[in-house]
Amino acid sequence: MNWLSQIASVTWFGVCTIPRRKGSAIVATAGIAGVVVVFVGVLSIAQGFRKAVTSTGRDDIAIVLRDGANNEMSSGLGRDVARVVKDAPGVARENGAAVASAELFVIIDVPKRSTGTDANVPFRGVEAAAPTVRGNVTVTQGRMFERGRNEVIAGVAAAREFAGLDVGKTIKLGKTEWNVVGVFSAGGGVAESELWTDTTVLQQAYQRGDSYQSVYAQLVSPDKFQEFKDALTSNPQIKVKVVRQAEFYADQSTMTTNFITGIGTVIALMMALGALLGALNTMYNAVASRGREIATLRALGFGAAPVVCSVLIESLALALTGGVIGGLGAYLAFDGYGAATMNFQTWSQIAFAFAVTPKLLLNAILWAATIGLLGGLFPAIRAARLPIAAGLRET
């Protein structure tokens, strides 16, 4: 009989004894499932946040900010600069007009539906070309705002997370009242967390004169970016920063994503330590309760190595069971769950859905497997070192 067959046989005998010690086996499995649920749950927040921020980032859209600005909040552009940007080479045109939108970005307080507490929500003034520039904006409810009027449309995520943004409602911001006339989707991206209105109206409401904070420009093609950028950055009359939309969004999400991932990993590590002790206890218990059987098998001629492998395999199997249960539970509980959190780089709320991705599940299963293998290692070594003669007399 070859070595693998020995391992299979000894493992099978061990697995058959699990019902005799189902209590500790269930505790270990549940512990590992708990680790996986927490691990997947917390990291799915980071994944969902990243997805929300970056999913609509495109390479053929350029964002122009003031030179030195890291985000729209710290940027400022005059009307003349906006005009230079729109006239720059590489910008797509429709009927002779640039497919570009000079935009104003302010932060407003809107109560959350869930808690009633105020949260920072981005309120963006856009030009007519904004939906065309982004390419994926669709009004799903109500209608588009009319230019020159105090009307807003709310992103679907904003309408879901924040109170008072239903179509037909009126919200008062400062001294100005705004009518919510529509809800729009934007391919699951960050724009869905925003309110949109006409730039000019927003400039007047917030006394911003004719200043903007950014210009979103659709390029003829992604490879026109460098030409577009060079034309603007080499122009001595203006001082601007030009970035691709995809890079801009990725950069905007980095701090929050890293923060959530770090917190999630620390929590999962602490729980993993507990689960590891549970697995160790279970497998020591398994080895102790099977001492005579293991000694008998070894007395009959089964090797020590197959015994080690069988204990490791059993531990791994329990851990993977816990991992799969936990992963499935996390997927059912969290995937698609809507939430909103602060983007620390813009100090505004971004609504997003938890995203339990295949990669995340695979990572969680790897964690579970690691716990299982570590939990089984020392008990396996103990099993292999059990003196046969003493083991045979165990009761």
Added chain:
Amino acid sequence: MSTSDGVLVRVKDVEKVFHRGSEEIHVLSGLNLEVPKGEFLALMGPSGSGKSTLLNLMGGLDRATNGTVEIGGERIDEMSDRQLAAWRARHVGLVFQFYNLLPVLTAERNVELPLLLTPLSKAERRQHVETALTAVGLNQRSRHYPRQLSGGEQQRVGIARAIITDPTILLCDEPTGDLDRKSGDEILGLLQALNREHGKTIVMVTHDPHASARAKRTVYLDKGQLFKEKPE
């Protein structure tokens, strides 16, 4: 498998020392024993006299502190753990006081265990199992689990498992120690038949004079020494 002088087991100048903390316990002291092929030897002695320890040394289940153990001309005290495991599978049949059957396996699967270490096919293994269970009179209960069998029946399964590979030597540690007189007699009769009819070499540890009477020869162990007669 034996040497040219017909001796199957040769234990020479064997010492076995156990350690309990800083204390040394000398269980066997310079012990010598020869067992000819075809012998049915009973090892008797009081509790703690080293009977089972000696049996374990002969079966390669434990190692002597000093001295040599030779079975069929092979120095098993010089073998590695891995070599010893393979040697046990090939040459030793073990019968235990408490049967040591795997409770999750049926009688036939328990008997089949040693054959899993051989290259035999499944059909061949099944044939061998049937033969062994028939030999111990238990072929009708082959599908029963150990918990469904009496003590005597479990020991028969244990004996069937011990003989299934046609081992060179049968080592029995108190094989009737957990049985009533009637079942014990049946087991002893079975061992006698294996010795007489099949020429099996058997070394049996017992503290029961009734059991040792069924052996061809009895030796006594006391305080780590071997005696031909029961010491006073």
